[in-house]
Amino acid sequence: MHISAGKKSIKHIYLQLLGDQPRTPWKCLMFGNAARPKAKFTVWLEMQNRLLTADRLSKWGMQVESKCNLCQREEETRVHLFVECDYTKTMMQKLMHWTQNQNIVAATWEQHVYEVIKRAKGKSKEAQLFKMIYSKVVHSIWI
Numbered sequence: 646m647h648i649s650a651g652k653k654s655i656k657h658i659y660l661q662l663l664g665d666q667p668r669t670p671w672k673c674l675m676f677g678n679a680a681r682p683k684a685k686f687t688v689w690l691e692m693q694n695r696l697l698t699a700d701r702l703s704k705w706g707m708q709v710e711s712k713c714n715l716c717q718r719e720e721e722t723r724v725h726l727f728v729e730c731d732y733t734k735t736m737m738q739k740l741m742h743w744t745q746n747q748n749i750v751a752a753t754w755e756q757h758v759y760e761v762i763k764r765a766k767g768k769s770k771e772a773q774l775f776k777m778i779y780s781k782v783v784h785s786i787w788i
């Protein structure tokens with residue numbers, strides 16, 4: 646690549662090489678989050694649908710127990726673990742009450758992500774606290 650002197654900045658070249666990439670709407674959960682790196686990484690895996698849930702492992706041909714380890718009722722999927730599971734709902738409800746936040750009520754994964762993003766955006770103390778608590782809860786549910 647030939648760069649003419651003084652005409653282009655490194656940022657401009659980087660953006661040119663990057664091309665048109667869709668924006669990640671949940672990036673606000675990653676940046677400015679005071680949670681431990683492993684908790685943030687678990688959230689990143691959750692949002693990318695990369696957690697090794699029972700449904701994903703069985704699709705790869707692995708023999709695993711398909712029931713949710715928390716409630717023992719439904720198949721373990723990302724949606725079940727973080728939206729539908731009664732144990733998770735109760736845990737989130739108690740934490741939201743403790744932090745004086747409104748509970749996350751979502752029927753679908755998309756609604757859940759929308760609510761999480763809405764609360765995590767911004768630099769307010771509430772948004773900072775929510776990001777950290779959400780990351781810790783997701784990590785605790787997963788481990």
